[in-house]
Amino acid sequence: MLRAAAGVRVEVGDGSEQLPVVREDLASEAVGGRGLVLLDAVADKWGVGPRLAGGKTVWFECRGDDSG
Template sequence: MAARFVASPRGARRARRLAVTWLEERSYPPSSEVSCAVALVVGELAANAVQHGRVPGREFALRLTLDTAGGLVRVEVADAASAKRLPTAAPTSYPEGESGRGLLLVDALAAHWGSTPRHPLGKTVWAELSLTAGEGTR
């Protein structure tokens, strides 16, 4: 599944809701641990794309893929902003402010995550989550 959204808080909410609906159509109900974890990861990555990756006039993209043989769901959120430094690790300390913990949540829920540059511009932040409850966390 792939979709594009306006780079706004509303777009981030719509991306999260679409991910939950997509998983429900694949027999992962909204109350399942898989759906809840994916919703949280999509919400965090989409919020980051809106807050840190927004380029006026550009959207962000969400792609979800399900690998039942490998037991993973892959979440990719792409934005148009080229970062000076791509995210490679979650912060090691908690900031004093109300924000800055999103990648810590992604790190805790995902089996693997990272980022890649997009050409000609932008970046994609991705995360792979286990379809077996509790096995994707570190």
């Protein structure tokens, strides 16, 4: 028996051309800057690419659960 689940891909774009930075050196009381650290921990793949109209798109993919 072969099971396959496509999973999901999410893309979020903005008009800024500044690339996001994974910041792992934040103080414990910092209120921001952890988004990509969390994304890296839970997504199977993620990346950043340019938008045709300018700016960038951050995307991530999570595979579906095919365990049972």
